[in-house]
Amino acid sequence: MEQTTLPPALAEIRDDFLALGVRDRLQLLLEFSNELPALPERYADHPDLLERVEECQSPVFIFVEVADGVVHLFATAPAESPTTRGFASILVQGLAGLSVQEVLDIPADYPQSLGLAEAVSPLRVRGMTGMLARTKRQLRERVAA
């Protein structure tokens, strides 16, 4: 992975995870899960605007907004799916304030760099990879429109 292209917030999240042992990484993921903000009302009332992330076993929905060139990612997943919520929360926090190009430049394998394969299993981490890929695809669509 080219570390030079990784936005500071995502790099910090990665370093935080890698600084911990396997068990504590799970706890940190749980903290992220608890920090996932609720959807703003304009999306809470319009579930049709949200895109389901099929790569996740749990129902998780995302929506990407671009305002003044800045990306905002919104995500929602049930409380019964804390791992999925944690993945979404990492992306919501890590992408906050980035430009469209900065988000498109995030390496596709960023989720694999967090050291979660052992704590969570590679199969589950794939859900986050799908979330990132869909976020980028939505962004390209927004920019093209």
Next chain:
Amino acid sequence: MSAEFDSAAKFAEYAHPERLVSTAWLAEHLGEPGLVVVESDEDVLLYETGHIPGAVKIDWHTDLNDPVVRDYVDAEQFAALLGSKGIARDTTVVVYGDKNNWWAAYALWVFTLFGHEDVRLLDGGRDLWIAEGRELTTDASDVTPVEYPVVERDDRAVRAFKDDVLAHLGNPLIDVRSPEEYTGERTTAPAYPEEGALRAGHIPTAASVPWARAAAGDGTFKSRAELDAIYRDEVGLADGDDIVAYCRIGERSSHTWFVLQHLLGFENVRNYDGSWTEWGSAVRVPIVTGAERGEVPGR
């Protein structure tokens, strides 16, 4: 030492009532010596958000699967895992989990591969426990590690491999996946990666019985009469049948395996854990698409 059985009237109707306990029974017996409660969920973090007091966590992926080979842990790994959770060979284990005990049944099935004798499911699982307002805690459980013997896994009785299934064709097969997976429709958009299998459809002659049909609205198992109506009357299973159940990776079919083996009393039931992710990618195995079961191919 094993805990007493739950004598609930509903369970007495099943072939093996000793395989289930009710939430009321568990609340009454929590903390008893010789009893360990295990939570096993789809979501690896759900236990951390709150669990039954004293329960330990066993994760299907990080604890029960071998990290490299597509197989379950071996005898040494299983012994180390159970010992670390305070489970001895004669401990009564009650497993519960999310989603109608889907993953709990999977864990119970893996315990069965290693011949752990007294392993039961909490009828209704995690959701019913919560719905009844029973206690959850995020406190770490106090576990005293014990010795668990190294016992070789026996894959013959309740596990089927691909070649076993090929040889089995002509005998009852239960496909417990969703109807869309059974017929071979694609439900995801073409541009999206679909993990798993290269071909869609079902194994010839398999009957479609989505696993969750065995569960009632509150996550408990349906009554004996209701289950008989599905599996005997509708599907046509009969005493003495040799049955194989499968799904995508063998988890949902563990739930059906539990129903057939322990609740309805079929004696020869195997779970094909390779399931569709193996069958749907294997070269030259027969596949049927559409809603019909299909015929046994000529050999």
